[in-house]
Amino acid sequence: MIAVLKNNATEEDKQKVIDLIEELNFEAHPNTGVEKTIVGVIGSPDNRTFLKEKLMTMNCVEKVVVISDPYKLTSWNFKQHKTVIDLGDGVKIGGDELTVMAGPCSVESREQILETARIVKAGGAQLLRGGAFKPRTSPYSFQGLGEEGLKYMAEAREETGLKIITELMDIEHIDVIMEYTDVIQIGARNMQNYSLLKAIGKLDKPVMLKRGMSATIKEWLLAAEYVMNEGNHDVILCERGVRTFGEETRNTMDLSSIPLVQQLSHLPLIADPSHGTGRWELVTPVARAAVAVGADGIMVEVHPDPQNALSDGPQSLKPANYNLMMDELRAIHKTLGSFKAREKKIAFA
Amino acid sequence: MIAVLKNNATEEDKQKVIDLIEELNFEAHPNTGVEKTIVGVIGSPDNRTFLKEKLMTMNCVEKVVVISDPYKLTSWNFKQHKTVIDLGDGVKIGGDELTVMAGPCSVESREQILETARIVKAGGAQLLRGGAFKPRTSPYSFQGLGEEGLKYMAEAREETGLKIITELMDIEHIDVIMEYTDVIQIGARNMQNYSLLKAIGKLDKPVMLKRGMSATIKEWLLAAEYVMNEGNHDVILCERGVRTFGEETRNTMDLSSIPLVQQLSHLPLIADPSHGTGRWELVTPVARAAVAVGADGIMVEVHPDPQNALSDGPQSLKPANYNLMMDELRAIHKTLGSFKAREKKIAFA
Amino acid sequence: MIAVLKNNATEEDKQKVIDLIEELNFEAHPNTGVEKTIVGVIGSPDNRTFLKEKLMTMNCVEKVVVISDPYKLTSWNFKQHKTVIDLGDGVKIGGDELTVMAGPCSVESREQILETARIVKAGGAQLLRGGAFKPRTSPYSFQGLGEEGLKYMAEAREETGLKIITELMDIEHIDVIMEYTDVIQIGARNMQNYSLLKAIGKLDKPVMLKRGMSATIKEWLLAAEYVMNEGNHDVILCERGVRTFGEETRNTMDLSSIPLVQQLSHLPLIADPSHGTGRWELVTPVARAAVAVGADGIMVEVHPDPQNALSDGPQSLKPANYNLMMDELRAIHKTLGSFKAREKKIAFA
Amino acid sequence: MIAVLKNNATEEDKQKVIDLIEELNFEAHPNTGVEKTIVGVIGSPDNRTFLKEKLMTMNCVEKVVVISDPYKLTSWNFKQHKTVIDLGDGVKIGGDELTVMAGPCSVESREQILETARIVKAGGAQLLRGGAFKPRTSPYSFQGLGEEGLKYMAEAREETGLKIITELMDIEHIDVIMEYTDVIQIGARNMQNYSLLKAIGKLDKPVMLKRGMSATIKEWLLAAEYVMNEGNHDVILCERGVRTFGEETRNTMDLSSIPLVQQLSHLPLIADPSHGTGRWELVTPVARAAVAVGADGIMVEVHPDPQNALSDGPQSLKPANYNLMMDELRAIHKTLGSFKAREKKIAFA
CATH class of the missing domain: 3.30.70.1140 (Phospho-2-dehydro-3-deoxyheptonate aldolase; domain 1)
Structure with missing residues (x-):
């Protein structure tokens, strides 16, 4: 100092x-x-x-x-190697494989989530996303199916083998969420809900922490620090766009945050092009960019029939677009893989 | 639409x-x-x-x-006259008098809060502010005294007659906060913590809702709508600065939001120049501006000895500066009062 | 309306x-x-x-x-097919090939620009970038070599066959810039310098218009409209990052602007990851992302010896990193090319 | 460093x-x-x-x-006392009196500017503002009357005794602007047009430099430094709002920049609530706030008939509103004046 x-x-x-x-x-x-x-x-x-x-x-x-970084446990220096989170059954986040979390914004019905799960599994995703408790800007919007939705997700997991990620909004829902999910998602609006962060820090379950709408890199890492400081070190970070003067997209996807955080921290990084853009036509190109920039994976909204989605239809991919995107992402990921050895050699030159 | x-x-x-x-x-x-x-x-x-x-x-x-406004109960059209919140003992927020909420960032000790209460009361404030449960960006910062702090605040109320405002961060703390406070404060980081908003919507206690760091006017009013939709109509809004590219102040105080929201909503509006600027030298000029722009009141951090404050010392006023500010605010408020009749005449011309 | x-x-x-x-x-x-x-x-x-x-x-x-778009000539609807700008000798911007503009921030000496030109040519760039007249935030920084610098660039073109792009800051310099350059660059700070835009609109030379630091998509297209409205239709757009609350990078690269503008306009789009990030370690990943998102090309700062650069050293690539980046970009571009037919089929499904 | x-x-x-x-x-x-x-x-x-x-x-x-400030001549430390710019005939900017620059956005006709001049003079302004050369976002908008407009302004000066301020967009117009104006205005879009800044730095005429749409305080002072470094030390700064995520106002008025810059620099500061808000209903409250925060003056758009203005009608005050605003501003300025001595005493305590 x-x-x-x-x-x-x-x-x-x-x-x-x-x-x-x-x-x-x-x-x-x-x-x-x-x-x-x-x-x-x-x-x-x-x-x-x-x-x-x-x-x-x-x-x-x-x-x-101030000269020193305010975060410690999240810092690259704390661990000096990348964190890989193992969800079992061969699903690892932060390793060599690209992780894809796909599914609807909200669980709307048994049929909808089962159908979506089959589509995203066939396309190559490892996790099924879906909200049962929804944070909505307006109190008059659809608020989610609650535990019923979680049950349908569990049924989809049973059938497809996909792991589950769903959002926790509230300490009161910890027990019910813990019963069903494989990864707990903390949404952007709760990134600085410190009571919630401390509570999940005491759990034995991986957590994906979305970047707050106007959170700096420091604040984001300090939010992860709140979780890790309570003992839970299985934290995944998720870039989902930040708020700027831009008026044409829902948020402004800050893709350079991904290589930047990879320099500062050992935690895995996922990109969410659906919330990052808010427009399905932009989701695929931005997903490609996220893989090219070096993200460990993608979270993406897919709906069998976006026009009849109860939330986030405008940013959901139809199955055909999802399949094309998955093929493109895999191709880019493989292409980049072939440069890894040369990248390392130059970095240490 | x-x-x-x-x-x-x-x-x-x-x-x-x-x-x-x-x-x-x-x-x-x-x-x-x-x-x-x-x-x-x-x-x-x-x-x-x-x-x-x-x-x-x-x-x-x-x-x-979309043509129509998404909010209803918070809208000016819903009520067509200004909301005035009566805290008893002659303290009203939203009426003709300027409301001042002053005190330390955190309650640090019995002596500190009692001394501050005497100072702010003598200077003319009607409410004592002070945090017992503190949301801090880093898990390694002082987190507040908890219920002990609330007891000291109650003692200060007993002695001075000041009303109390303190922050609620967490549904779990509702009972203890309700026992002591006169106004519940919801902080900027929790403006979109919808579980918390719904919970306080069921309480019978006035609520002051701070604007989120990057909340639009619409999102802010919709957050108030969450509270009002559950039955609690005693909502006060507080502008505390927004996040921009500016690097010299903690936030950028958006003072034009005050007359703008007054056109859209019937709710009273308080300005917080302490968080809005983060620098004590700017607090007094920005407080004057807030009164001149038409705010119903001011929330301001005052500390008997800012250098030894456990939090927010850099933005706290010393007693002498606080007293000067109070005299200036009263003088501006009185000056503007003399134009009210003429303003109305022109507005209806 | x-x-x-x-x-x-x-x-x-x-x-x-x-x-x-x-x-x-x-x-x-x-x-x-x-x-x-x-x-x-x-x-x-x-x-x-x-x-x-x-x-x-x-x-x-x-x-x-307002319902209608304010721009006309720049609109996709005006032309209904992509603009391809032919610089001669097989160099086309906006076509199937990826365009790379590489070189130092400023021309510093004959040796420096010749050496850099050889490096960027060998790596596969088609254009040599380099500033002779420099817009610097401080009047005390290096302001460029002026016409002397342009002469060295022309010599480098002679030797390598690279085309030249350089910045025009000022109507007074039009004649000298026109004598040497193949593409005129208009910098971010001059994006709304309407006198300058009108003047270049009368020239018979392609123009690359950088997005202003806080320009919306509409303002950017309207700036291009100023140029085209005077007769010069050979306009290239360049995304170079926008100003946000982010404090860790020089700007925030807005990569989703690229597919977004491609929907609205027929003009070619270049991305500048050097200014977009300000940090050389981030340049390569963000360049890869720009190609993956669909940019028509990249403008990138390369210096044979960044530590001795007179400007922008911190964001300049060394030759070895530049070569690696070029190989990666070509590989991604080729990978994506193989999906074009399928993308079109789905778009029209 | x-x-x-x-x-x-x-x-x-x-x-x-x-x-x-x-x-x-x-x-x-x-x-x-x-x-x-x-x-x-x-x-x-x-x-x-x-x-x-x-x-x-x-x-x-x-x-x-970097520890040291990058600006020198604009720094408070360079001069250690406030700059007061004397326009003659008792009009001083930066002194004890509040300066008001009022008038239409654009000069539209002889009648319009003469009528407006009479109104703003009667209300108490000292300068007449009005654009003859207009920077417009769209090439299809009204671009100003040019020299004809300047002649009408000069005629209005002749009749009313008001001083004139008008915008210079272009080095080519220096001679014609110099012939007529008392103060040269540099608009926000040209704040980093360094060629223009250097050119006016060589003139013997006061300059008002508007803050760029997303300029930091440092960049703004460095732009002033460009002018002063060429010899012209009569620089006035003008805060006119910055670009943020806010969507309800044209810009976000950054009023805390005024006391902040007053700590850093000796230059006088004007606030422009018309461009800062873009909505006439907000102009008067924000003008009051600007005076209360300590601005040396106000620039404000007034039009005898805003509905028929050729530009910026929506943010122009009608005569009756202008007169009310002027009375309020004078009253606040006088009220604050009575505290000056006490403020100084506390500052040096």
Whole structure:
């Protein structure tokens, strides 16, 4: 951490800053440049935020620059190798294979989810997605089938062998969700619902944490840190677009976040082009881009009959488009695989 | 609602759109312009979102434009007069008087909250703010004193007569919060935590709903709608800044949202310049601006000794600055009051 | 265009709206729904903006919704087939082949540009990029070599056969730029410099128009419209990232803009991952994603020795990384090519 | 400047960083903390950007943190007192009096500008605004009357004594604009048109520089620096709203930028609530807020008959609203004036 003093700071001011730093058991390293005086701080991370806020209240301090990353367990440095999450039956997230989670936005009926499960399984997906409890912007929209929906998903798993991922919105639903799902999804709107994050941190079940609508990379990793800090280290991150001034798509897909987070963290990364664009015509090209940029997998909305979907129809793929997309993704993934060895060689050159 | 057809849409396409609209018991009004064909939709609001999503999945539909507002109970048209929330003992929010909610970010100790309560009461505030359960970006930051903090706040209320506002983060804490607080605060990060919104909608206690970090006006009003739809109509809105590309302040205070929402809704509006700027030097000027723009009140962080605050010290006012701010706000509020009659006359001219 | 009336609008108000519309020689189609009254407008596009602004000034009008697109010449509907720009010697932009424009940010010396030209030519690029007149955020940064730089670029063209693209910042430099370049580049900061756009619209030379830092898709296409409206139809669009709240990358690359604009316009689209990310480690993955999403080409910064670059070193690729990227891009482009026929079949299904 | 090394950086890496710093004649101050190694840099500002970019290209460098401000002449520290620009005849910008620049978006006719000038003069404005050369998003919109418009403005100045401010879009128009105007306005879209900025930096005429649509505070001050660096120190800054995700207003007025820039710079600050909101109903409240936040003045669009304006009618005030606004602004300005002495006392406490 570095405290930058105001241009008119006196020697006495500088001493006060040093005293405060030392009082909290940090080392102070003052340094006077041509224009500015700074005081470097060295010490244990534990009290860092506290010291930072204290320094920022001082009249003579212009700003405080934090050097260290605020996250620890999510950091690449913590583990130094990629996390691979094993769901059993050969389904692994974060490994060499591309993971595809496909299915409808909401479970609408037994028939709908069974039919979709067969389609997405045939196309090559490993997980079935589907919402039973739905966060909707308006209280007047369809809110999901609840446990009934989860039962239908379990039946689909039974028949197809697909694993299940579904959203948890609420601590009260933990028991029922835990009974049915293979991966718990935390939606973008709950990315900073810290009570919920702490609760799932105590569970023994993989969690996929969607990036909040306007979350920075730091905030996203700190949200994962909340989960991991309680003991649950099986966290998957999911980029689903961020909010910008753009008015033509539902969100702006931030694909460069994927290689960026891969440099910072060991956690696997999934991309959701359905929410990232909100328009089915853009889903396939953006899914291709996500694989090309290096995502570990894709979450995508598929519906046997999008026009009659109860939610998110406009961003759902029809079966024929889904199958084409899957073939394209596999082809790109294979193409890139052939460059891995050369990429590593250059990185270490 | 209006469905805009693609330029290459055929007569047959148009007929399919009309059929779908009529099947769902809406009236269809097709209209062919120089460049585009549109189909207007008239009917009850109930199935509107559903119809909209169906139309958007049709290949021949370019876009769907929604004309009606998605919110109802929060709308100005629902009530046609301003909501005034009476907390008792002469404290009203949304009326002629300016409401000031002041206090520390977090309750840190009995002494701290009592001292702050005396200061803010003497300066003219009507409510004491203070967090007992704190949402912090990092799991390693101070998380609040919990019920102990609420007890200290109640003691401060006893002594000073100030009303209390404190944040509810979690359904599990409803009982304990209800026992102590006069107004429940829902934080920006929970603005779309729909389970929580539904739960407080069933309570008999005023709620202040902070605007989410990147919430549009519509989403904010729909979040209020979630609360009101469950029966609790005592909702106060709080503008606390939004996230933009700006890097110099914690958030970008969107002050024009205040007169804008006043046109759309009957709910009272509070501004929070402390979170809106994140820098104490900017709090007073932005608080003045909020009063001048027409806010019903201000929520502001005050600390007897910001340098030793456990959270948000950098954006907390010292007592002397707080007192100056209060005098300025009162003077501006009074100045503007003298123009009210003339404003009304012009508005109806 | 549709005028939406306020809920309290009277019959008399509605008549005034109709009168205004008819006065300007448009047809008015009033329609009263359950909640709102709207008045549809049909007529020639010429006076549309004028009518829209007039309607918006009326007290009884809540909002005006524009249905038609504001651009014409850039629209897909204007031409109904993709624009291919032929630079001669077999170099075409917008056709079946992937176009790569590579080179340093700035021309720094004869040696530097010749060396870079040889590298990018060997790797497979068709155009050499390089700035001679540089727009720099600070007046204290290196501003470019001017005409001397252009001469070195021409020499590099002579030797390698690469075509040249360089930025025009200023009407005053048109003659000198025209003498040397094959494609004129208009930078993001000048996307709405309308004097400059009109001037290049009169030239007989292809233009690449970079998207402004916070330009919507509409504004970008309207900027192209300024050029085309003066007669120059050889316009290439270049996505180079937009400004968002993200703090970790120079810009946020908006890759979904590429398939989106391809639906709206016939113009070719290039992606610039160097400016889009600002970090060389992200350039290759984002370039791959751009090809996978369907871009017609890539503009990329390459420097024989980035550490000694006079500008943009941090986002420049070293030769070895450039070569790897080129091989990857070609492989992805070829992989996707094999799906073209099937994509078309599904689109028309 | 501080170079932060990657966690896996070796002693040899650190030495390379030090060598590079010293090679460019800076001092290097390495410092190894608990988690990170940093190298502080001290030296003359001249080569700073160059060194920064070199450091960022090094594999072992995680990031470079710049401590000093990149602007010099615009900085408060350069002058240590507020700039007051004297236009003659008692009109001063940046002094104790509130400056009001009012008038139509575009000069449309002799009658329109003369009538508006009389209205705004009677209401208390000191400058008449009006565009003769107009930057319009669409090439099909009204582009201004050109020199004819300037002549009408000069006639209005003759009659009313108002000073004139009008926009310069283009180096080619410098002579004609210089002949008529008292203050040159540079629009938001040209804030980073560096050729134009350099050209007006050589003129002997005050310049008002509008903030770009997505310009950071730093970029805005650096744009002013371009002008001042050429010799013209009479620069006024104008906040006119920034682009955000907000969809209800034309821009999002960033009022906290005003006290923020006042801390960083000595230049006067004007607020433009007309462009900042795009809706006349919001103009008056936001203008009041701008005065309350501490702006030195207001630029506002007024039209005798907004419904018949050729541009920006929807955001133009009618005369009656303008007069009410002026009375309110004067009252707030006077109210705040009475606190100045107390504010200063507290600031120096």
